[in-house]
Amino acid sequence: MTELTTHTIIQQRYRALLKSCKNLVSAEDIRLVRKAFDTAMSSEVNPQAVTEADILRLLDTGLIITSEIGLGRTSIICLMLHRATESGALTVEQVRARFGDKVAQILSGLRDISRIYATHRVVDSDNFRKLLLSFAEDVRVQLIFLAEKLYDLRHAENLPPEQQRELSRETSYIYIPFAHRLGLYNIKSEMEDRALRYGEPEVYREISLKLEGSREAREKYINEFIAPIVEEFTNRGIKFKVKWRTKTIASILNKMRKKQVEFEEIYDIFAVRFILDSTGPEEKADCWRAYSIVADKYTPNPQRLRDWISVPKSNGYESLQTTVLGPNNRWVEVQIRTERMDEIAEKGFAAHWKYKGGTADKAIEEWLTELREILESSEVGAVDMLDDIKINLQDKEVHVFTPAGDLKTLPAGATLLDFAYAIHTAVGSRCVGGKVNQRNETLRYVLKNGDQVSILTSNNQQPNADWLNIATTSKARNKIRQFLTEDSRAQATLGKEMLARRFKNWKLELTDETIHRLQQHYKYKFAIDLYQAIAEEEIDMAEIKEFITRPKEEERAVVLPKEEVRVTPSRPISEDVLLIDRNVDNVVYKFSRCCNPVFGDDIIGFVSIGEGIKIHRTQCKNVIDLQRRYPYRIVQAAWTNGGTTSYQTVLSIVGREDAGMVTKITEVIAKDPKITLRGLSINSSEGVFDGQITVLVSDTEHLSQLISRLKHIQGVMRVYRQDSVKE
Template identity: 45%
Template sequence: METTRYDELRTLVAANFSETTQRLVDEALAYAAECLEKQVRYDGSPLLDHAAGVARIVISEIGLGRNSTLAAILHDVVRLAACGEPGDLMGVTSEIRRRFGDEVLGITVGLSNISKIRLKVSKEQAANFRDLIVSYSEDPRVILIKLADRLEVMRNLRMFPREKWRKKSWESMNLYAQIAHKLGLYSIKSELEDIALSYLEPAEYEHIHRKLEETERERQTFIDRFLAPIVERLDRQGFNYHVKSRTKSIFSIWTKMHKQHVPFEGVYDIFALRIILDCPPEEEKTQCWAVYSIVTDYYIPNTERLRDWISIPKSNGYESLHTTVSAGGGRWVEIQIRTERMDAVAERGIAAHWRYKGVNQGALTSEMWLGRLRELMEDTPHALAQRFDSRPSSGEIFVFTPNGDLRKLPEGATVLDFAFDIHSNLGCSCSGGKINGRAVPIKETLHNGDIVEILTQKNQTPKADWLSAVKTAKARSKIKAFIREEQAKSARLGREELERKLKNWKFGLTIDEAVGYLCKYYKLKAGTELYGLIATEKIDLSTVKEILTRWQSGEADEERRAAAAAAEQAKLQNAAARPAHSTDALVIDDNINQIEYKLAKCCNPIKGDDIFGFVTISSGITIHRTDCPNARRMRENYPYRVIDARWRQTAEGAFRVTIRIVAADTTGMANHITETVIRDLKLNIRSMNLASRGGLLTGTVDVEVPATSVVDTLVHAILRIKGVQKAFRTNG
């Protein structure tokens, strides 16, 4: 190893670590140089150059510590040993453990495992491959060093064979950049995307790069002039704030151009301005909307591009108020208004990883793990492993199809889960499978990285005991649906058969009388059970005829009277369910016998509205207004499912009411409406959707109100705004 070749790395280590660490780094460099002596990169330089470059990024751009630096230097040693003879790997791992410790060895093995993944260029599979990469990172530092590794490769991609450019660029853009984004490593994310774009779309990349350089000075002059009146007003009114301006990355601009089908000049937000307020939490909404009011006093907003993520934050926790305003001459400027707290969350991206659509049984999913890792990086970048006590992607496994597609399943999933995950028909006809070439039954549990093939039989159908063999909700619901469908089919056939026989036997009985008596005789809870037993020939019809004959002949008068009484009781119970005869009402904002209710979205009832309850098949009881557009249909078609309901007098809470507005399209109209609702009435706006057409501003505003008594006040206040022509409450 040349003594001066890695002086840049040594200088960086000396500036950040102790003398002990410097000695270990020198030892790692010497050991790696010995193991990689004959290994070179595509341009003929030593392969160790790559490891040294990764180590520099790990220290200076990610901020990791000694063990991460050592692992970065040694990771190619372990990777190449894993590709050789079994004895080679054993010798290397034992030597690294002896010299540098178990932590360093663990990180290098994790990096080696990721390098073995055969990534498939497929947009549909990208999310699953990202999660698979994370699932191999038992130590949180592994994924960070892998990002540094990929960034070093992309910075030197020009030396690689041309045939590798496209695949590595696609992986960087769709897999590694997305992981960096989730971690909040935004500079690494943007650099990976920009470099990847320069190889995937070189002409378009150069075009955008040249345009940015040409317009830089003009852009800054424009920003200063644009902000001048806003800054003067903010200062005069005593706001505590600062302004950030940022130019989009080339990749972001390119994405906008393609999504919106516009040239460079047609991208609204080549740059964005952020006005960031420093204020107490209780004043956040008020101050943000006040700043919005100032901005729109000077510049006309595009109402279709107003994004209110303050009243209702995004599902990932993002909060900000976005507006796009016209600065004249066909130029548009995006302005983001937020507080220091909101900006910290948006920049760190922590909140984005705590909502997960999928299986989560108490353990951390890969998304949540990445979010935890981001938090820890900010607090203690040099002691990650000590503060991290959870395996990533716990509760998930990743399984391959024979052709290399990747599926994500919950831990403990079986062959049958995998079959249903691919397709319902495949699941219904599944008779077994092969895991890594080995034949297994449908109940066999899958493990991370398994290659699974599904075996089917034409006459195979789901059975009730399959429910105990599956873990996923999808498989369980499909099995239940099939069984219910079969039961319903059997019930129809059984009822038709019984009706036909009753006519032939000429007993003079109605089907209901016969079924009532037979259910009592066989001790069945419902007629559908009887029909199913008849359809599957578990009850013989000749026996049924004999039973009914005895009953008709008077031998079973007592049973007949009991059956008639049961039928009458059922009629009375049905009648009692009708609102006209109901004495008990469901009290809203309370539970009756643990019955849960929810408010219907078709009419959005609020406290004070006249209401009724409707018993749904799958969602419990929904509460509707009596003037709901669907009320008449429900009462006429399903009277037995309608129940009385009333509001508890002390009910508290916030209800959503939708106000439709028609107003003159004048400057600041949207601002006047928001000021009236928020400042004057002290109500929260949950969303606003106003559009300009033909000189009129029309649309809806969703507002939180405590009861109907406030609605009239709200509507009256909006109607008093100059230029408002109509304002009224809608059903939805």
């Protein structure tokens, strides 16, 4: 490289850096960046001549900071002056006088970390790791270090092998998880590949050669795969772009080792991304519409659906991901997102400010605030080594002990539930309380220094949404969110299977049109929400059947609000109350099949045409419509006494598939001589069963006891009273 060529490159890089700054900040900020660069190059802070390599390193690292991470003026100025303050040629006070308090504060953190770094070369030391990641008060200190480390990786070809291995080890242990936490996925992926290249060069080279050798066949397959989807998108007028990428060598190696297979047995080594031209409130709906087209063309794997649109990751990542069975029975990963989501997925929170409005300075500061929150959290699935690390050393902590005497450190204000999750996720998820200093305490107990804590667990316990109001640590909160999110997806899958099996039993065809009708009827925008509502018993199967098959007008299914309804007749046919007793002969009445009243239920009567008085539970889903349309036919009703009469009712039961489940259920029922089993049907599919139990019971208390006993059967997930008898 000639002197002229080097000088030209430096000029080009310098102009590129200033241009990248202009995209973020004002003309005054550019002046300050130039001033910092001139100061860094001056003999005042560099008694020895600055080499061209030093200048190129400075400018290239600056471009990483602005273009790839998304920082602005303050970070560039700090980068320019870092070496001068580190060497002592420029004091922090001098910097403060020329560039302000914020720059001086960041440079102070950079200087202190550099000194620690120089004396702690063992990167797998826990103390060093935490110190390095939590020393500085301003997040920009770590981001500047991250940019410098990426530059080192990009220019490590000529380093001695031992230095390359040390750089690889350090990057893998600290900087890759750090980039992952911040959502800087492009930087994370590049670091993973470069760390592997220098840490395991032979393995890296072998996979790289195999990828290159299969490139042509891979491109041909992808074109074949996307063709029908592209055609359908185009026909429907969907504006989109298609991207595809081969997965990183590091991720492929991880799959090979995890599955213990060879390269040739890894089929999903690439991902196809459909990026939609959609903005505003239609983004989510458009993504799901695109998903339905993909799922229509290729069979999706329901276990691999990841909905990061409804509940984005804590680092801002939004995408709808699935794996489908493509041509030649090969699994293909598909990602669906909008242009906004794609940019945030590529650059993490660095892209957020573009979509928030306001000034660039304010936007960057808001982003940095979000970064601190992320660093103080434990994003679901992130590497455990970054858990519970604090950015500000002044944050208070509380120190408590396990029954074995082990010390646990948590943030001040942490609760008993936080402690349980700090022990282990499984302990936290089953926690019902604990003993603190030998006294029973609830999940809400706030820990104090010196507490000795033991956790009480139950296999019947599981997280619920209220726990988010109790947990304070990011690890506990994210594990709770993870459970709730996975449970929602599992519920939707379960609801879909339940609906399909029930339609099969009814000998009805479950079509897309039927699903659409149900969505409209129950006012659910997406089918996945409908399925979840079915699984969570918000919609009754009998009501669905009545709606689909259009039953008699006076007993058709209606949608009720979720709150319980008690009916009070507004215009009763008589002021007298109809007394219900099996021994009453002078009144013609029937128990309605839609809700199967049992002695103890609150009830009303409805005067039907030709069938006498029909008795309904007041919570019956049909009652509110009957009262609205025929208030003059509503009759007050009450039970006289229970006597020895039995009442038929139907229970729905859902759980994990078990060959002995029928035996377990019948044994529980047989132990109670007051219960008569009239019918039992079980349907199983893909490891899950749902069934119906028809029994005769004497009253609601008796029924509640039976439901409680059935719920305690191992493998049973849910037992609830059904509103109508299966026909």
